[in-house]
Amino acid sequence: MLDLHIRKCVARRNEHRAGTRPRAQQATARWLVALALVGSAVAAIAIATGLPATGLAIYLMLTLPFVFFA
Numbered sequence: 001m002l003d004l005h006i007r008k009c010v011a012r013r014n015e016h017r018a019g020t021r022p023r024a025q026q027a028t029a030r031w032l033v034a035l036a037l038v039g040s041a042v043a044a045i046a047i048a049t050g051l052p053a054t055g056l057a058i059y060l061m062l063t064l065p066f067v068f069f070a
Contacts, residue, residue, distance in 0.1 A: 028069070036066040
């Protein structure tokens, strides 16, 4: 039962270098982070104006792509 919790780590080649992701992946990651931040701001504005259900719906709609594709 104890061996289920043990992870074996293997060093990968070129993993230590920063910025090894291709530019397309970096652009996608930036787009998803920006989308999540905009969703958070819009949701906060909607909640502050008295529309909590709308704000939460907007927040979930715009942050789910970040959760699934990042």
